[in-house]
Amino acid sequence: MGKQSVTIKDVARKAHFSTATVSRVINHDPKVSRETKAAVEAAMKEMGYRVNTIARSLRSSTTHTVAILSPEFRNDFFMAVAEGIEEELRTEGYTTFILNSRESIEEEKARISLMVEKQVDGAIIIPAGDRGEHYSMLVQEGIPFVLVDRIVEGMQADAVLSDNINGAYQAVDLAIRDGAQRIGCIGGDQKLTSARERYTGYERALRMHGIKVDQRIIAFSDMHADSGYRIMGELLEADPELRYVFAVNLFLHLGAEKYLLEHSIGNLIRFIAFDEALMNIVLSHDYITVRQPLEEIGKTAAMQLLQRIRSTEESPPRICRLQPEIISSGFSK
């Protein structure tokens, strides 16, 4: 049990060199002779040596560790981003850590405190809310961080997110080119920047084509499936001739689909929506979805963070918006 670990000292003794030399071998210092290097490496292998990263971190005050702070674990979008981050950082020799803020600012604060204690080299945060004063803790400690997916008002910080306006614009534009004239909108929670931006894109596309924005077939709510279901009913009541609907997220879309299913309205409505998880499994009819480059967002955030970690120079915050892709199944183009 709890077998004593082999230390640099043990290796040094065995190889008849000093610990300094062993350390140099470990760190590929060019000024150790071939023979010495070989001898030390042999000893290390034989004894099954492993660096003690804790000792190393204490000395060098760098952990090669980055924390991801996510409001939820059970969320495919966030996890896709997390996978992208992890993949990018791993190839650069960093270890990634995921923490859960459970959609609470308080918890977020606690987790950030933990990061500071664990002395991460950097952090990538999917904000739990629209307030971010507590991120200053990181600033004070000199820990760089990048926001993802959401922007926090009045916060000067790096951020990476989808170009929501343009994604919505492109998707709605495509539908119009396909012949849509009247397009309803399930607009979600306009307190969220993402929903607001998507709605903006929708409106802009209508305007560009000279289609008037008709409030009777536009409704806002929260972002859940129930609301999608309910609003779908309301929109159809307002305009039974409606044939196209734009939904700002997956759950609103699924809720709306369910309404149609339950009311046996079948393939009457064509949807334009954000996100596409499960679409190919669940739906049998045509749709347009805006696919966010989630892993790409993660990778970009990771790269941006690495730059901050590596360069000592200050530079102004950068906000990077990645272009989503428009997926159309069955529409003309």
Place this chain on the structure above:
Amino acid sequence: MGKQSVTIKDVARKAHFSTATVSRVINHDPKVSRETKAAVEAAMKEMGYRVNTIARSLRSSTTHTVAILSPEFRNDFFMAVAEGIEEELRTEGYTTFILNSRESIEEEKARISLMVEKQVDGAIIIPAGDRGEHYSMLVQEGIPFVLVDRIVEGMQADAVLSDNINGAYQAVDLAIRDGAQRIGCIGGDQKLTSARERYTGYERALRMHGIKVDQRIIAFSDMHADSGYRIMGELLEADPELRYVFAVNLFLHLGAEKYLLEHSIGNLIRFIAFDEALMNIVLSHDYITVRQPLEEIGKTAAMQLLQRIRSTEESPPRICRLQPEIISSGFSK
């Protein structure tokens, strides 16, 4: 930038005590006087002191950190388990770490190596495959671990998982009591213990009711939606009168639903299936699903791990099977 952190030494100087005393205050050692404690705490607060967990870990060779190793991040089941684990461990003062083995034994091995280097106090593993020799690395280092969701053949280790046999049995039994006589089966990949166990439960329920097991309406495959789609077609071809189908996981179930949808077969078939994510959103008709107690599994695994971490005594491996819950929508009972 990179502001110097306050150390125990700084606090000691400020409070006019030795570092030993400050350390005692931090660790709530009972033999510091009230006044001293107060003075030191005041100094700590004033200077914004935070323990350096790295230095602490080096000295005490314990990190209060546990790693979760998951084959995927983008998987609601695994993440639900992870949330349960994190919740339980956090209240016990442990930090949780999630690593991605990307469904590969090789990657799993590499991540385990990382855990050893990072000196986690324990690990919870959702195995990426059916081989587990590399877990011996943990055994050698004296790091306790618990397997979750899957069992690895021939591995002597703690494990926590659903009682798949009984879950399947109960669900199929319920359907039979509801009047089902012929129940088809989309059996998934019988190389996986979970699929095998669920099939066993299905068969057992039929047998208990004296219903013969008819291979013509039973098919195996992998665990993906495509297969569910294809097999649904095959089963209906084999027996157009089929009205009940048991599917061993969510994706097979959804694939089968899609087949019905596309072929406008509507509510002809009643499904009995494992897992229920999105069911209430996607489906409008009746179903029976087996709900696995995912968070509970996570919590149980965490508790079991904590016991191992805390007790020095060896004790034989324990395998714990938690009972799933049967959810029936629209069925008689």
Place this chain on the structure above:
DNA sequence: ATACAATGTGTAATCGATTACATCATCGCA
């Protein structure tokens, strides 16, 4: 031959916290 650079290796301090042991004051009790 002399000086000086380049190369390879060792010595020892250091990172920040913990803790065994030492020290000293105080108190109770015979």
Place this chain on the structure above:
DNA sequence: TGCGATGATGTAATCGATTACACATTGTAT
């Protein structure tokens, strides 16, 4: 009064790796 017990605090070693500096050896230029 004197003894040990108790309590409060300090001294210094320690965890394992890194690294500034010192030193020795060899090569090179003058």
